[in-house]
Structure formats: C-alpha cells, structure tokens
Amino acid sequence: MNKRFTTGIAAGALILSLTACGGSRGGGDAAGEGGSNEGAKIGVAMPTQQSERWIADGENVKSQLEELGYEVDLQYANDDIPTQVSQIENMINGGVKALVVASIDGTTLTSVLDTAESQDIPVIAYDRLINGSETVDYYTTFDNFEVGVQQATSLLIGLGVLDEEGNETGEEGPFNVELFAGSPDDNNATFFWDGAMETLQPYLDSGVLNVPSGQTEFEQAAILRWLPDTAQDRMEDLLTVGGGARIDGVLSPYDGLSIGIISALTSGGYSPDDLPVVTGQDAEVGSVKSMIAGEQYSTIFKDVRELGGQAVTMVDALMKGEEPEVNDTETYDNGEKIVPSYLLESEIVTVDNYEEVLVDSGYYTADELK
C-alpha cells in the first residue's frame, strides 16, 4: 500500500548524521586516547538458536565483524533471561570493547548494562529495543510498525479485500479472522500489532472482517516468548471458542507461530489445500517451503544480512571514535531516552515473488527450499 512506499521515502530522506545527545561512549574515549581499537573484542548476545533467523543474525554479525579484523564473542541464551545476563557479564569481564545485544526481555538488562557503562563500553540494541536503560547508545532494526502494516496488508490481499497493489477490490466478505501477537516482553511485538491493527481496524469496523472469538486485544493475542506450541494450543482453543465458524484468515506475526497455527488448523479439520490465509514473518526455510506447498500464504522478509551489516557499521564507527549514522531519532523511546536508530525496510513475500526476493538475491539457494 502507499503508506509502505511513503515510509520508505521518508526513511531515505531522513538520513541524518547525529551527534548523540549526552555523548556516546566507548569509541570516542577509547579510540581518542591513543589506544587503538583495531582487532578489539566485540560481544554479540543473541536470544535463541530455536529460530533460524537468529542463527543467521549471529553468523552475519560475527563474520562481518571478523572481516573488519575484530575478534567476536558470540553467545546464544536459549531464551533464558538469567543466561543472557550472565553471558553479557562474562563478555564485559572478558574485555569486550562494545556490545551488540538482541534481548530476550528488553527490560531485564539494566543492571548489567550499568556495568558496561561504568567501563565505557558502548551498547547497540540489535533488532529488539532494550527498555528502561539509559545506557543503550544506538539501535538498529527494521521499521517494525511497517512490518505489522505489511502483515495485515498481505492478509487483506490473501482474502481478496485488497489487490496486489493494495487497492480495495470492493470485496465485502464478511471474512472470519483470528489474530495473534508476539511476545509481550519483546518491544517489537507491540509495534507489529499496532501496525497490523491500524490497517485492519477499518475493515473490522465496517464488518468486512469479523473475529469469531472476539479476542481483539493485544493481551489476548500475545504469545509469550514467541513459542510455536503456545500458538498451536491457542489456535486449537480458538477453533472451539469461535463456535466452529469457518476461519478465513489468521494474522500471525512470526513464521514459527504460523507453523503451530497451521498444525492446529489441519488437525482441526482444515485440509492442507483449503487452509485459511495465514501470514508470518522472517522468511524462515520451513515457512517458505510451506508457502511453496500452498499452506502458509505470506511472510515478511527482513534481510538480516543488511541488519548485521548495519550493526557492524555502527560498531566500527564507534571503535574509530566516529558517530554512527542514524535515520530515526523519534520513534524508539525506551522509557529513559529516545534511542537514535537506523531502520531498515522489509518486504512482503508470497509464492509469487519468493524466487526473485529470496533466491535471486542469494539469501537462500533454490536447493535449500526444495
């Protein structure tokens, strides 16, 4: 839809090189005092290896940092908060000069980040905002609100309410849809939900869309820790709660949840070739295969090579005593400060464009998707 493109243009036009308010730490001091940060050790904390995207994120950041000559301590925390806290503590004790952190729960790192601050170690929040802490210097992510808009837009396209260009077709339904949200402790989840609901609300209001369960609040739709099994259980419940009405579409904010949702639908009597329109996010291999097989309808592709590259560019600038480039200084308020951010763009993928977007770009080989 048009908004998608306007956001892109706005982001492009707004590339700002900012002097971070209050002074950024790390690079300035360490590099400026004659101490070189060449070959410095960088800590990279990732949430989980249960999802392919985070494995790819970790590998991308590590390899790109290594190409620039940095040493990397990459750790995964198995979605366990105390593990992530102690991994970051160990990184600090192990002498890292900067931290790149994709948090599990964005509110749990305040104390360990205070330690980082006391040692002048700059912190970059990676993909997920770290909340409630002054000591987050920069943030790089995708335009998360826009991801939600894209998810809802693809749901509407799949239902036939919008055409491929995002224009209304005049189709009035009514269509039965159920709604899922991500983990309530992940700051991104609310952005995805808000973007999606802003897009769906007019159709809910006009009766083109109907939610048989009546569960339209974030708290009702949220899936703690983004767990596929929890989504599967909730979808099973929704099939009963909704009084057995046929479901035409499901807003799912992440491919892992979509897989659980599709399992619940098939075991609940939907045949694989007559499934509701189910959305997703991350273009994980299992879901792309599911789209090719005609099951999942769409996903949102976020090129984590670009995200990794952006984080590495930020680290490198800080290590050289320079100010990283950002393109958003308004959106990401973490409760203590507005964190200067660099936002990237995402893209809707369906069976119609997956080859061009995912294979031709070298993100996956054709063989990986067989």
Ligand code: BGC
């Ligand atoms: C990421 C999504 C991902 C989700 C579950 C979010 O923070 O932005 O890309 O689907 O976590 O891992």
